[in-house]
Amino acid sequence: MNAKELQAKIQDYTRYAMILTTVSVFLYIGVAFQHAGKEAMQIFSMMGTTVILLSGAVFFVVKTRKLKKLLQEQDDQ
Numbered sequence: 490m491n492a493k494e495l496q497a498k499i500q501d502y503t504r505y506a507m508i509l510t511t512v513s514v515f516l517y518i519g520v521a522f523q524h525a526g527k528e529a530m531q532i533f534s535m536m537g538t539t540v541i542l543l544s545g546a547v548f549f550v551v552k553t554r555k556l557k558k559l560l561q562e563q564d565d566q
Contacts, residue, residue, distance in 0.1 A: 492564070495560045496560065499556050499557060499560070502549045502550075502552050502553045502556070503549070505546075506547075506550050506553065509543070509546040510543065510546045512542055513539045513542035516535050516538055516539045516542070517535075517536075519535060520532055520539070
C-alpha cells in the first residue's frame with residue numbers, strides 16, 4: 490500500500506473508533522440513569538451492546554496504531 494492509502498485507512502479507522510465510542514457512551518448513559526420502566530433483559534442487552542461497541546472501538550484503535558507504525562516505517566525508508 491502506498492502512503493496515501495494508509496493515511497486514508499488511518500483516518501477511517503479513527504472515525505470508526507470515535508463513532509463506536511460515542512454510541513456506546515449514549516447506551517451506557519441510558520443504562521446508568523434511566524432504570525425506571527426497563528426490564529432486566531433490556532438493561533443487560535444494552536450493556537452487552539455497549540461492551541461489544543467498545544470492543545470494536547479498541548479493535549480499530551489497535552489497527553490504527555499498527556497502520557501508523559507501518560506508515561512511519563515506510564517514511565523512514
